[in-house]
Amino acid sequence: MDNAPLILLAAGGTGGHLFPAEALAVELMRRGLRVRLATDGRALRYGGLFARDSIDLVPSATVRGRNPISLARTALTLAYGTLVATNVVRRLKPAAVVGFGGYPTLPPLMAARLLGVPGIIHDANAVLGRANRFLSSRVNAIATSLPGVLDRDPALASKATTVGTPMRPAILAAAAVKYASPEPNAPLRLLVVGGSQGARVMSDIVPSAIETLDSALWSRLVVTQQVREEDMTRVRAVYDRLKINAELAPFFSDLPARLASSQLVISRAGAGTVAELAAIGRPSILVPLPGAIDQDQFANAGVLAQAGGAIRIAQPEFTPERLAADITAFAAEPAKLTAMAQAARGAGRLDAAERLADLVMKVAGI
Structure with missing residues (x-):
């Protein structure tokens, strides 16, 4: 198992982002892969699948409002987070980095891009979130929960796959x-x-x-x-x-x-x-x-x-x-x-974790 490919998951520290990441992690581990989670400190409240020693905390901040001082502070935090995430990605050498939305996904996925590691984002909403919208042109593949999310953008639609929302075992x-x-x-x-x-x-x-x-x-x-x-x-x-x-x-x-x-x-x-x-x-x-x-x-x-x-x-x-x-x-x-x-x-999909795992492995070349 120590020699198995590693997939680094990146998610904001709320249940809406963490639960699909946990569901994908269960499926990837079932297939014999290793997983780790890059996120912010809020994720530690949720417990669940990801033990503390399988989590890499990466500094992050959310864009709130248009105040120049606040925007500058957010930009500096995200830049520092990208530096930390670059060291994490360089150390872990993941086969791919998969983001599930929220600003804490920006540093790991930007680090993946800088280091030439395949990047994938998953968006569970009917419209792309702001962080995923920023990342969409900078990743190798986009997974959506719902069909038609990117129909108005042919450039992005060409690398989009509808998989559904991965469901944790309890669901x-x-x-x-x-x-x-x-x-x-x-x-x-x-x-x-x-x-x-x-x-x-x-x-x-x-x-x-x-x-x-x-x-x-x-x-x-x-x-x-x-x-x-x-x-x-x-x-x-x-x-x-x-x-x-x-x-x-x-x-x-x-x-x-x-x-x-x-x-x-x-x-x-x-x-x-x-x-x-x-x-x-x-x-x-x-x-x-x-x-x-x-x-x-x-x-x-x-x-x-x-x-x-x-x-x-x-x-x-x-x-x-x-x-x-x-x-x-x-x-x-x-x-x-x-x-x-x-x-x-x-309207539900119960096989979304399997579909997303298939896409991850394809992009990662596993």
Whole structure:
């Protein structure tokens, strides 16, 4: 194994970037290759597959705003990170460097380019992220989760391959769980999540929407909701007053299993979340993060909504009254949820890790 080719993975330190990297790492190791991860310090919180001794920390910074001093500081940090990453790549001699988005991928992939090591980027969104857009002309291959992402750019489309979003083992296990179609007058399991950092809008809208429901529905609801610590008291007070069966937490480490047991998901529309909903096959109400430069979450939600697996609601339209109306309609006609679950599953890819591993090995010449 010590003589096996090494693939260096580069990812930003959030779950949306790290989970696909972990899924690819599992598949590459299954094929007998070695893997290491280059990332920033945030990744150490996630644990998982990558032990500390298999991680190379590389300085990085995110471009935020247009303040000249801030931009100069970011540029200096990224330049220093590229110097550190160049030493890492020179020492490790990887057969390829694979990036999964986020600014921490810039230094390792720029180092790979400087040293003549093949570079590959994977983007899970319906539009390329800023870091990947910068790298797209500087790598050997581009893997996308969704088709048509680069159709308007023939130069980039020529080196793009649609593979899907690699799924970690916990998601693959959850995908094996059959959707439990809601029964009339039986419990309706609702999962409310807001991404790795939570989303205050869910705490503002969902409890109020549930309070707006016909009281006969309250006893049917089983709510699992991700809630920030600072919002916990007020959200819990609403559910306690209504006697709602609710479990609240700032973070769920077993989220894949909770997705599998849910009958309706209310969520942001991050690329990882949308891909996991499709892979597992669960109906959802998606509220894209507003104000994003690339409107990536709006586009991500649109893919699943167009397939019939989700309802996309822009945040200004995500009101307690609108959400209560949707929940009421689903409770009255649960067959709609079953049809959405099937449609979502039809849009999912469970073999993305294998497809991406094939591409990596081809580019690396392994």
